[in-house]
Amino acid sequence: MRLSCSSVYVTERVIFALSVAVLCVCFLLTLVSYVSIVAAILRIPSASGRAKTFSTCGSHLAVVTIYYGTMISMYVRPNAxxxxxxxxxxxxxxxxxxxxxxxxxxxxxxxxxxxxxxxxMRRKCGVCGPRAKGSFSLG
Structure with missing residues (x-):
């Protein structure tokens, strides 16, 4: 943008405003959907059902947070x-x-x-000794 030999102030402000509008609104809508999902999960009567559902949501939320976090840090900043x-x-x-x-x-x-x-892992390097029943950790 600086190579255009003109003021980039307006262009940077427009990019910032559009980025805020698009990314933050999408992120907020995603968060609102997660709040409603959590509310529905809390209504599940069994503790094991709630734990399994929270586990699934936690995995997805981790990926969504990484995605939106990097996108927001890339585009939602006042100047580049x-x-x-x-x-x-x-x-x-x-x-x-x-x-x-x-x-x-x-x-x-x-x-x-x-x-x-x-x-x-056991074959290659002797890692991961005998597993306790019901244990799912890699270590």
């Missing part, structure tokens, strides 16, 4: 004084890291996947 390298790193996070995290986060919730990881 970060270095191009920093902008590239932030862009990689919301374009590549977040989509790559989805399958990883959701597969870690799968019992068969966790058992397969344990088996591979």
């Amino acid at each position: 004084h970060l270095s191009p390298e920093t902008n590239k790193v932030i862009s990689v996070f919301y374009t590549m890291v977040t989509p790559l995290l989805n399958p990883i986060i959701y597969s870690l919730r799968n019992k068969d996947f966790i058992e397969a990881v344990r088996t591979v």
Whole structure:
């Protein structure tokens, strides 16, 4: 923008305003939907049902937070004084890291996947000793 040899003040302000409008409104709508989801979960009578549902929501909320956090930090700022390298790193996070995290986060919730990881770890490096019944941790 600075190469245009004109004032970039108005352009930066318009980009900032549109970014706030689009990203923050979408993020707030997502948060409102999570509040209603949590309210519905709290009405589930069984504690195990609530725990399982909260676990699913927690995984998804982690990915959503990373996505919106990087997008907001990239676009919702009054002036673009970060270095191009920093902008590239932030862009990689919301374009590549977040989509790559989805399958990883959701597969870690799968019992068969966790058992397969344990088996591979035991064979390769002797990690992950005998598992306690009902334990799903990788370590």
